[in-house]
Each structure stands twice: as C-alpha cells, then as structure tokens.
Amino acid sequence: MENIKDKSTCLGKVERCKNTIHHFKTRVESYLYEPTTVALFETKAYLKSRISKLSQANKLLLEYLKSTNEILPEQFKMVNYHIRETSELEFDFMEYTLKFRKPMQAKQSV
Numbered sequence: 001m002e003n004i005k006d007k008s009t010c011l012g013k014v015e016r017c018k019n020t021i022h023h024f025k026t027r028v029e030s031y032l033y034e035p036t037t038v039a040l041f042e043t044k045a046y047l048k049s050r051i052s053k054l055s056q057a058n059k060l061l062l063e064y065l066k067s068t069n070e071i072l073p074e075q076f077k078m079v080n081y082h083i084r085e086t087s088e089l090e091f092d093f094m095e096y097t098l099k100f101r102k103p104m105q106a107k108q109s110v
Contacts, residue, residue, distance in 0.1 A: 010079045011065045017086040018058045024093050025051050033100055043096050050089050057082055 027033065028047050035041045061082055064075065071079075 007065065007069075007071050010071060010076070011062075013083055014058060014061050014065060014079060017054075017082060018062065020086055020090060021051055021055050021058060024089060025055065027097070028093070033097060040096075040099065043099075047089070047093060047096060050085075050092070054082070054085055054089060057085075 024047070028044060028051065033044070035044050061075075061079060065071070065079075
C-alpha cells in the first residue's frame with residue numbers, strides 16, 4: 001500500500017473509499033446475499049457492523065479534509081489506516097459473496 005501524503009490525493013482516496021463502502025452497504029442488503037446458515041448470519045452482521053464503522057470514519061475524514069488546508073501527520077496516518085481497513089473490508093466481502101456461488105458442474109462426456 002502506498003503512503004498518501006498530499007491533501008488532494010488523500011481526498012480522492014477517501015472519496016473512493018466512500019463509494020466502495022456505499023457499494024458494499026447496498027450489496028450486503030441485497031436479497032442475493034441472504035444468509036442461510038448461522039455462520040453466514042454472523043458474517044453478515046460482522047460486515048454490516050464494519051461497514052457502519054467505516055462509513056462513520058469516512059464521513060469524519062472527509063469533513064476534516066474538506067475543512068482544512070493543511071493535513072497533519074496524524075491525519076495522514078488515519079487516512080492510510082482507513083484505506084487499508086476499506087481494502088480489508090473488500091476482501092472480507094468478496095469472501096462472503098463467494099459462499100453464495102453455486103459450484104460449477106463438470107461436463108460429462110457422452
């Protein structure tokens with residue numbers, strides 16, 4: 001992962017995270033990913049909780065980045081951490097959605 005250091009790049013990355021989080025929020029609520037086992041219900045609840053927390057953190061970061069001209073080193077760390085957390089959410093969500101794919105059947109020779 002790259003280390004983001006300038007304000008406009010940070011703002012762009014955090015906006016992209018916002019869009020990604022919104023996309024996952026929409027998809028996790030989709031009937032296509034309705035859990036059928038206890039483990040899937042727990043995973044869905046975990047994902048919804050992470051989405052909610054990341055969404056709130058994203059909102060705060062965007063407000064801060066839009067309201068300041070100078071970003072402090074601590075805020076750079078927060079932005080980089082948020083980007084990493086969003087990437088991890090993406091990985092976790094892909095794992096969750098793969099559990100809903102139907103296995104491919106092998107072709108049988110006749």
